[in-house]
Amino acid sequence: MRTIRGGHLLTLEGVDRVQVVDVLDTAESFVEVHHRTIRKVPALTGRVVASLFFEESTRTRLSFETAAKRLSADVISLAVAASSVKKGESLRDTISTIEALGLDAVVLRHRSSGASEQVARFVPHVHVINAGDGQHQHPTQGLLDAFTVRQVLAERRGTTGRESGAELFDGLRVLIVGDVLHSRVARSDIAVYRALGANVRVVGPGTLVPRELTEWGVEVSYDLDESLEWAQVIGLLRLQSERGSGEFVPSLGEFATHYGLTSARLTTLDPRTLVMHPGPMNRGVEIDNAVADSAHSLVTRQVANGVPVRMAVLYLTVAGGDGR
Amino acid sequence: MSRYVLRGGVVVGPTEARRADVLVDEGRIISVGTDLDVGRAEELDCTGAWVGPAYVDLHSHLREPGAEAAETIHSGARAGVRGGYGALVAMPNTEPALDSVSLVRDVLERGRSSALDVAVCAAITVGRRGERLAPLGDLAALGVRLFSDDGTGVANPLVMRRALEYARPLGVRLAQHCEDASLCAGGVMNEGEWSRRLGLGGRPAIAEEIMVARDLDLLRLTGGRLHLLHLSTARAVGLALAARAEGLDVTFEVTPHHLVLDESACAAYDPIMKVHPPLRAASDVAALGELLRQGRLDAVATDHAPHAPETKDQPFDEAPAGMLGLEHAASVVHEVLGANRPLDLFRVL
Numbered sequence: 001m002r003t004i005r006g007g008h009l010l011t012l013e014g015v016d017r018v019q020v021v022d023v024l025d026t027a028e029s030f031v032e033v034h035h036r037t038i039r040k041v042p043a044l045t046g047r048v049v050a051s052l053f054f055e056e057s058t059r060t061r062l063s064f065e066t067a068a069k070r071l072s073a074d075v076i077s078l079a080v081a082a083s084s085v086k087k088g089e090s091l092r093d094t095i096s097t098i099e100a101l102g103l104d105a106v107v108l109r110h111r112s113s114g115a116s117e118q119v120a121r122f123v124p125h126v127h128v129i130n131a132g133d134g135q136h137q138h139p140t141q142g143l144l145d146a147f148t149v150r151q152v153l154a155e156r157r158g159t160t161g162r163e164s165g166a167e168l169f170d171g172l173r174v175l176i177v178g179d180v181l182h183s184r185v186a187r188s189d190i191a192v193y194r195a196l197g198a199n200v201r202v203v204g205p206g207t208l209v210p211r212e213l214t215e216w217g218v219e220v221s222y223d224l225d226e227s228l229e230w231a232q233v234i235g236l237l238r239l240q241s242e243r244g245s246g247e248f249v250p251s252l253g254e255f256a257t258h259y260g261l262t263s264a265r266l267t268t269l270d271p272r273t274l275v276m277h278p279g280p281m282n283r284g285v286e287i288d289n290a291v292a293d294s295a296h297s298l299v300t301r302q303v304a305n306g307v308p309v310r311m312a313v314l315y316l317t318v319a320g321g322d323g324r
Numbered sequence: 325m326s327r328y329v330l331r332g333g334v335v336v337g338p339t340e341a342r343r344a345d346v347l348v349d350e351g352r353i354i355s356v357g358t359d360l361d362v363g364r365a366e367e368l369d370c371t372g373a374w375v376g377p378a379y380v381d382l383h384s385h386l387r388e389p390g391a392e393a394a395e396t397i398h399s400g401a402r403a404g405v406r407g408g409y410g411a412l413v414a415m416p417n418t419e420p421a422l423d424s425v426s427l428v429r430d431v432l433e434r435g436r437s438s439a440l441d442v443a444v445c446a447a448i449t450v451g452r453r454g455e456r457l458a459p460l461g462d463l464a465a466l467g468v469r470l471f472s473d474d475g476t477g478v479a480n481p482l483v484m485r486r487a488l489e490y491a492r493p494l495g496v497r498l499a500q501h502c503e504d505a506s507l508c509a510g511g512v513m514n515e516g517e518w519s520r521r522l523g524l525g526g527r528p529a530i531a532e533e534i535m536v537a538r539d540l541d542l543l544r545l546t547g548g549r550l551h552l553l554h555l556s557t558a559r560a561v562g563l564a565l566a567a568r569a570e571g572l573d574v575t576f577e578v579t580p581h582h583l584v585l586d587e588s589a590c591a592a593y594d595p596i597m598k599v600h601p602p603l604r605a606a607s608d609v610a611a612l613g614e615l616l617r618q619g620r621l622d623a624v625a626t627d628h629a630p631h632a633p634e635t636k637d638q639p640f641d642e643a644p645a646g647m648l649g650l651e652h653a654a655s656v657v658h659e660v661l662g663a664n665r666p667l668d669l670f671r672v673l
Binding site: 013091092093110112113114115117118121133134135136137181182184187210212213215216 | 517520521522523524592593594634637638639640641642
């Protein structure tokens with residue numbers, strides 16, 4: 001990954017430790033904005049950020065828009081449901097229309113892998129931030145997951161994330177569970193955790209965890225219970241039945257039995273094990289209620305941390321990180 | 325320029341290439357030789373050039389009728405002339421499909437006023453739906469020698485068997501698009517390390533190889549003639565060569581793009597690189613090049629498949645499949661063959 005300062009954020013593939021720590025440290029400095037009386041900094045005053053969501057999303061869109069507003073940017077929000085893009089209108093047409101409005105940055109969510117890469121080629125002078133493209137990448141999710149893990153581990157040590165750098169990730173055992181094949185979150189998480197020095201393992205049914213995934217530098221396992229014992233951090237993935245993942249397993253019930261983090265499995269976890277989920281959760285499929293609401297769960301923190309991490313990404317790309 | 329002489333080139337024939345001049349009068353070659361006494365004729369300096377028969381493309385999508393914004397018979401023919409072609413075969417996956425005497429006659433008629441010779445490959449089944457046989461007998465009587473549902477294969481083995489049996493006594497050849505559709509479901513590029521990394525659905529090599537193996541087995545059962553379109557994996561070509569060694573009447577072609585581009589070309593999500601069958605692993609590209617250099621490929625056919633530019637401005641997974649070929653096929657073959665292989669170049673083109 002090229003440095004995101006003054007550029008785009010399209011993927012975390014190939015990202016290095018220094019680049020990740022740069023974003024995490026910047027995000028940490030934005031956390032306190034949330035506790036101010038006036039929750040705003042003037043970093044992007046006069047800049048225009050468009051959030052273009054060609055695919056349904058509530059959490060990510062709100063998180064980005066909140067982040068942009070806290071940086072004092074002007075935000076144009078366009079929720080383009082897939083159906084409303086006129087048939088025959090190309091992706092390029094849609095972007096040129098939006099571009100005519102004079103944008104500094106586009107936050108793009110699209111159902112097709114590679115869409116943000118293509119848009120960055122169409123409008124190279126606009127900063128493009130990938131808010132999730134098909135089954136490819138979801139870079140800000142990966143960054144906020146790493147930010148959340150660092151924050152919690154640092155707190156346990158009585159230090160701050162910034163002071164700890166990437167040290168807390170050295171040899172950290174991270175397990176990613178479920179529909180890895182179709183998951184953009186998994187691809188971004190694996191890239192970011194590996195860049196920070198963690199050991200990553202993926203586990204799930206044979207159809208959703210191809211044995212070839214070792215090519216990503218991860219361990220591949222099909223034994224959830226043994227993997228739960230191994231793991232210090234567990235990242236659950238949404239079973240993407242809307243993308244046809246349902247055809248990859250005999251039934252949701254069988255998936256839950258073999259690869260769901262059930263309340264029965266919860267009792268076997270080490271009390272320090274962290275459980276994460278990018279949302280929206282299929283409760284009763286990949287995660288049981290009891291797990292989602294347990295002390296292991298970082299789900300709420302992940303949502304909260306989305307804002308400072310996205311502030312950092314917008315700030316570093318659009319303002320280039322200068323003149324703060 | 326009714327009388328002219330091509331002077332100073334290397335004339336390429338089926339068995340040898342040698343320095344010679346060629347005298348042409350009223351569109352006919354009058355004589356070939358050195359130090360020709362040509363009388364009054366325009367001189368065309370061909371020093372450093374190969375002079376040979378125009379190429380024939382077995383596989384061009386001319387898009388007419390139905391998608392004239394992408395290509396027409398006349399524009400496709402001009403592209404062919406630019407690329408050195410003198411004849412091409414128009415594929416039947418137009419809208420409507422070329423599955424009837426009247427449609428085929430119309431395309432042949434338009435072809436006659438184009439810049440080169442246009443032959444038609446007609447559909448095997450009505451509407452290319454893979455269900456009911458198109459009027460192969462009537463079309464054969466019209467002069468059609470090649471039939472294909474190209475764009476998709478004939479998925480149902482019983483339909484393919486009947487087509488082979490029906491075609492055999494007509495003396496015509498069936499051309500199969502070899503990709504098992506169910507194994508390619510949701511696929512937009514070669515299945516492998518790149519598709520997994522890019523988050524794009526895969527079309528595995530095995531989908532092609534299974535279809536090739538099935539059709540060769542059917543051909544062994546039925547007899548007749550089969551042509552395998554755009555083979556893209558080393559193993560698929562190996563199956564075809566082995567079947568022919570065994571005595572089956574099977575021919576095959578490889579495209580220029582499968583000779584030089586591998587799956588990593590999809591990394592930038594540029595839909596120009598989206599083709600069916602997909603750009604394959606680098607090892608397949610290397611193997612096809614080696615087969616070409618060994619003289620073991622029957623033909624290089626372009627699968628020239630234009631689309632209107634705006635349709636390629638879509639996301640990779642939504643864009644239509646197909647790339648151009650007529651204008652650069654000869655350069656590609658030349659590059660892959662290596663320098664000074666004129667006989668091989670004219671043989672596969």
